[in-house]
Amino acid sequence: xxxLVPGGNLPLPGGALTLRVPGPFDxxxxxxDESGKVGGDADFVFYNQPDAPGVRLRGDTLTVETxxxxxxxxxxxxxxxxxxxxxALGALPVSILHVTDRLGRTVARFAPPRPRTETLLLLxxxxxxxxxxxxxxxxxxxxxxxxxxxxxxxxxxxxxRQPRRPAGFRAAIPSQRxxxxxxxxxxxxxxxxxGLLGLVNSARARAGRPPVAPDTRxxxxxxxxxxxxxxxxxxxxxxxxxxxxxxxxxRTGFAYVTVGEHLVSGPRTPAEFVDHCxxxxxxxxxxxxxxxxxxxxxxxxxxxxxxxxxxxxxARPLTGAELARTRAEVVELTNxxxxxxxxxxxxxxxxxxxxxxxxxxxxxxxxxxSHTSPEGTQPWDRAAAAGSRRRTIGENIACGQRSAxxxxxxxxxxxxxxxxxxxxxFTHLGTGFAGGGRAATYWTxxxxx
Numbered sequence: 001x002x003x004l005v006p007g008g009n010l011p012l013p014g015g016a017l018t019l020r021v022p023g024p025f026d027x028x029x030x031x032x033d034e035s036g037k038v039g040g041d042a043d044f045v046f047y048n049q050p051d052a053p054g055v056r057l058r059g060d061t062l063t064v065e066t067x068x069x070x071x072x073x074x075x076x077x078x079x080x081x082x083x084x085x086x087x088a089l090g091a092l093p094v095s096i097l098h099v100t101d102r103l104g105r106t107v108a109r110f111a112p113p114r115p116r117t118e119t120l121l122l123l124x125x126x127x128x129x130x131x132x133x134x135x136x137x138x139x140x141x142x143x144x145x146x147x148x149x150x151x152x153x154x155x156x157x158x159x160x161r162q163p164r165r166p167a168g169f170r171a172a173i174p175s176q177r178x179x180x181x182x183x184x185x186x187x188x189x190x191x192x193x194x195g196l197l198g199l200v201n202s203a204r205a206r207a208g209r210p211p212v213a214p215d216t217r218x219x220x221x222x223x224x225x226x227x228x229x230x231x232x233x234x235x236x237x238x239x240x241x242x243x244x245x246x247x248x249x250x251r252t253g254f255a256y257v258t259v260g261e262h263l264v265s266g267p268r269t270p271a272e273f274v275d276h277c278x279x280x281x282x283x284x285x286x287x288x289x290x291x292x293x294x295x296x297x298x299x300x301x302x303x304x305x306x307x308x309x310x311x312x313x314x315a316r317p318l319t320g321a322e323l324a325r326t327r328a329e330v331v332e333l334t335n336x337x338x339x340x341x342x343x344x345x346x347x348x349x350x351x352x353x354x355x356x357x358x359x360x361x362x363x364x365x366x367x368x369x370s371h372t373s374p375e376g377t378q379p380w381d382r383a384a385a386a387g388s389r390r391r392t393i394g395e396n397i398a399c400g401q402r403s404a405x406x407x408x409x410x411x412x413x414x415x416x417x418x419x420x421x422x423x424x425x426f427t428h429l430g431t432g433f434a435g436g437g438r439a440a441t442y443w444t445x446x447x448x449x
Contacts, residue, residue: 004110004124004137012126012133015102016065021095021123022365024255024434025080027062029055033072042070047253059217059252064126066133076126081119083255084320089115089141091354093361097123099135112139196270196297200287203274207288212314217252218296222311224248225263229309230300235263238438245313247367250436255318257326257433258402259440260286262312273299273310291316318435327353327431329404330445334421334429337412341422349448352430355386356444359397363444364436369399383446390428390448394420399439407443425449 002010021027031043031052038044042052050057054068055076064076080095082088089095099108115121118141125136201211225248228239238244245261262283267273277283286292292314299310316322335345359382363369372378377385379395396417401407411417420426432444 002108004108004135006112006137006139008110009134009136010108012066012135013101013107014067016063017102017107017126018061018063018100018104019078019124020061020098020100021078021080022060022098022250023093023095023361024083025060025092025095026083026253027057027060028079028081029057029062029064030077030079031055031069031073032075032077034074036075039070039072043073059220061251066126066128074128077122078124078126080121080123083253086119087320088117088119089121090117093358093365095121095123097137108135108137110137110139112137115141194270196273196299197295199270199274200295200297203278204288209288209290210293212292212295215254215294215296215315217254218249218294218313218315219298220252220296221245221248221254222296222298222313223300226298226300226309226311229263229265229311230302230307233302233305233307235265235309237263244438244440245311246436246440247438249313249315250364254315256315256435257318257322258291258316259435260289260292260314260402262286262310264310264312265307267310268308273312277312286314287312289314293317323433326404326433327357330408330431330433330443331429333404333408334445337408337421343422343424344427346426346429346447349388349390349428349430349446351386351388352383352390352428352446352448353432354430355382355388356430356432356446357434358382358386358432359446360432360434360442360444363397363399363442364434367437369397369437369439369442371395371397379446383448388448392425392449394423394426394447396420396443396445396447398443399437399441401441401443411445420445420447423447 004010026047028044028046030038031045032038045052045055045057047057053070054065054073056063062078069076078097082092094111094114097110098106101107110124112121112123120141122138122140124138127134127136197214204211225239225245229235232240246259249256249259262277264273264276267276277287293316295315296313299308301308331346331348338345362373366374368374380393383390383393396411398407398410401410411421426447426449428448430446434442436442
């Protein structure tokens, strides 16, 4: 495997290549000729237009097969923006590129320098030299996002941001997401062919709960997991390739503040599935939980035994407001425990918060759980890297809890974590939260004095 630096390049093997950028990002690609300009609408690949000849985008993963590119194509440029509109890339974890070949073997990895105020990063490019194709690591930032990059590549940016294609070449660039221009395909247009969602929402209405809306990303993850269980002929939280339901959700680009799941076999019809859930305590609470606003419901049949396997995913999207509310709730509940113990509350520290948030996201993205990062950094290293000058640092981490109340309660029931929360010397606190990975949720507290 090659660990690339900005400007570094390497020859590419033949066949399809997979380029993945895990994390809270939107991945896009521009296909250009020798002049460096796009040739038409189909040369811009993004979440509202995920396919072009030789290029396919699915969630955080771009697949490129150079032999199938349109005639005259000489370069495929990979870019990333924040999935949350208006977010500077410097506020997020580093967007690390992982490149694998058609057999799944790692070809290259590129960790670019962390941007600052830029909202788009031109991460890498696949380019032709003679009859060969190479990969170049770039790492160039754009302050005005996809719109600025698109203009440089010859895309005519329209003011109407609706996800459509006007006559002629006027690609709608998703650089300014508004309520009138949804960032993802409209969930209202999704079909409910077997009436499953309708049955769920009828049950929620009878219980006085708001309906859940279908989401294409959750549906994709649910279908994939139900299919994997049917293929294996058994219920499992992970498929045979070791991928969990929550990892499947994250790979579709759906970021969540809370998520629930039902994995069931036996019911033969949607009505039987819903009745089964309503008759089971935990499943009933999840199906009727008012915290969930979106769902993906799918089933698959084992062709050998005929059993039907069901995956129901329930979630609430992680917006900037939801993240801020969740982190504030952790701080409030932590200070409530300190007040009960006769201690002064902790003040919020933005530098500690930045380090804590980055670490939660890193654990979720790279699927690890430890106070020591894969590179060997410790809590005080991460605090210092964020700019903190606090002399004493402590850290609590947790995974799997579905709410701020649940995670603080868990920390208070653990002697070591409780000691950090109630340490008299600590004066400041930063919190972080991220969904994804094998454990579904990852929480971090960084204490400072």
